Amino acid sequence: KKKINPVNFADRGMSLEAEINASNTYYLTTGQAVIHKKPTPIQLVKVDYPKRSAAVVREAYFRRPSTTDYNGVYRGYYIDFDAKETKNVTSFPLKNFHQHQIDHLAACLKQGGICFAFIKFTKLNEYYLLPASFLIQTWQIQASGGRHSIPLTTIKKWGIPVQNGLNPRLQYLPAVDQLIAQQKGVTNE
Amino acid sequence: KKKINPVNFADRGMSLEAEINASNTYYLTTGQAVIHKKPTPIQLVKVDYPKRSAAVVREAYFRRPSTTDYNGVYRGYYIDFDAKETKNVTSFPLKNFHQHQIDHLAACLKQGGICFAFIKFTKLNEYYLLPASFLIQTWQIQASGGRHSIPLTTIKKWGIPVQNGLNPRLQYLPAVDQLIAQQKGVTNE
Ligand SMILES: [Mg+2]
Ligand SMILES: [Mg+2]
DSSP states (O other): OOOOOOOOOOHTOOHHHHHHHHHHHHHHHHTOOEEOOOOOOEEEEEEEEEEEEOEEEEEEEEEOOOOOOOEEEETTTEEEEEEEEOOOEEEEGGGGGGGGHHHHHEEEETTTTTEEEEEETTTTTTEEEHHHHHHHHHHHHTTTTOOEEEEHHHHHHHHHEEEESSSEEESSSHHHHHHHHHHHHHTOO | OOOOOOHHHHHHTTEEEEEEHHHHHHHHHHHEEEEEOOOOOOOEEOOOOOOOOSOOOEEEEEESSSOOOEEEEEEEEEEEEEEEEOSSSSEEEGGOOOOOHHHHHHHHHHHTEEEEEEEEEEETTEEEEEEEEHHHHHHHHHTOOOOEEEEEEHHHHHHHEEEOOOOSSEEEEHHHHHHHHHHHHHHHH
């Protein structure tokens, strides 16, 4: 008889985005949250419209997005985040982030959104939500000569761990609940 | 001397989406709201990666979006809407909407989002925000044999008019404020 090993998605190399997308589908289907990945923006140059069949893009280029990857609504709150993974095991490199993402998170935060980075340490199989307020501060410190990565110990202190399982793949709404409680506690809203 | 006529964007045929995008840029720049149009989802089939230059999409197809066109955050609220225009002058045809848009608006509404259709009567140069709750109800009545369009008189009654000007092109946040007051008043949140 064939031996069936327990499923280990991390070993199979399922990307963080694929895991988040699967979780979002689960949350949508069960009516718990409406969170979607934004499509990659494309600059169309040439499109053919053949008779009796679908339009075909024949020349197009990828454009730099002006926002983060994910947004949506949960319990009346606007949710906004970017997904980032690293093979590092002791720290998270800030070069994974781009200025436009930091600016977008800051703008959404100012409007009262719940904003964070969804971080995965692929080799450790560990996941964290890192509040945007902390990320923005760290980014600014880096710009004025600070270190180029965030130590895992710091992420453990300021981030909220996310449990992984089967359905949903990443049970991240309880971590979002904690983030909401923190953020709304601080701003007294 | 050449006579310069007053600018009339409606006559020049600026699309509703272009007008909304310009307004969103204004609101973003002035720190009033963060609302973006989602890119059209594309199914990539063939992408070339030439040396020393940008990747080129050589074959791709348009996919049906699973959401509406616009979303974002304003005053702590999740905002979600679709832009629709008609050349009709007495009613708005429901065929402009698709089931997946109605489903998405209903799901976002259930999560406490501020959801609506941003409607333009191009020949009248009139703009309205139509609350999603009203739209969904009308859609369901249509499905069970009701009429296939919404009379302008009904839109005037249930919708909130949007003023147009120069900067922002469409001053729609005051209409959103009214929608928030209505919706939060009704649900007692
Ligand atoms: Mg990402
Ligand atoms: Mg539209």
